[in-house]
Amino acid sequence: MxxxxxxxxxxxxxxxxxxxxxxxxxxxxxxxxxxxxxxxxxxxxxxxxxxxxxxxxxxxxxxxxxxxxxxxxHARLEDLDDDELLRPDKLTNPILNRQLQNILDDETSDLQTRRVLIQIISIARRILNEGLPLRRLVELGVSLREQGLKADYTELAEWLRKLRFQQMAQLEAALLIDLLGFEPKDIPFVDTDINRKTAQVAQELAEYTAIHQDFYFSQGSDSIFVHTNNGSALFSHIRRSARYMRFIPSEAFTNFFASFAHSLTHIEE
Incomplete structure (x- = not known):
């Protein structure tokens, strides 16, 4: 760094x-x-x-x-309202996304716990597609410091298990510890011992500051061949999906193919 x-x-x-x-x-x-x-x-x-x-x-x-x-x-910091926080990025894995929507639709569960879950998922989705979402990581840290005691972390741990987000949550915890000065005891959803490889990936992610780059495929009007508009973005997306496969395999796999399928929509029939 x-x-x-x-x-x-x-x-x-x-x-x-x-x-x-x-x-x-x-x-x-x-x-x-x-x-x-x-x-x-x-x-x-x-x-x-x-x-x-x-x-x-x-x-x-x-x-x-x-x-x-x-x-x-310098822009004025404004808190998102509850409705905004309860409209997270959808998961690309249809089975896990259905489970996520069931969790969010359950009004009997604790609202603050759902907010923390959404922040964890939002960070993970952007790590897969863009790199380090530093502002959202800071906002997660603020939530843990200011309102963390109000959340039900036993329920949150169960939700993370159902959504297979435990390892990704560990990676986000490592980022909070390495970059923002948190201690493991400050992060109720993290194990007390961060895996060394997880910490190493967190440091590598911190140094990756490129913004999101789209790629799509197109076909020239005078050619039968299909080509991509941004080959480096395509290969960067492949490498990123492969790197985070161990943290969130089900979502990393479907996320790449969802992006790939979206890129094909640019091809003229």
């Missing part, structure tokens, strides 16, 4: 989770790159909170123009 990424995670931990962090000194150019990275990962409001807390540190040197840039891109 390079110095820009390290300082970004320090700002997030400091601004959102109130840790005490000392920033590494960086050039004006690198502070510009950190701002670009925060915008790319959609965490600039959280990083800005960290900057305000660290603004008197000797190692923090930014120009007035850079401070103004942060202020311009």
């Amino acid at each position: 390079n110095i820009i990424q390290r300082n970004l995670f320090r700002l997030l931990r400091c601004g959102v989770f109130q840790t005490t962090e000392t920033l590494e000194p960086m050039s004006v150019c690198k502070w510009d790159k950190l701002h670009q990275l925060a915008v790319l990962l959609d965490v600039q409001p959280y990083a800005y909170q960290g900057l305000l807390k660290c603004k008197n540190q000797f190692t923090l040197h930014m120009t007035d123009g850079q401070w103004g840039q942060w202020e311009l891109t």
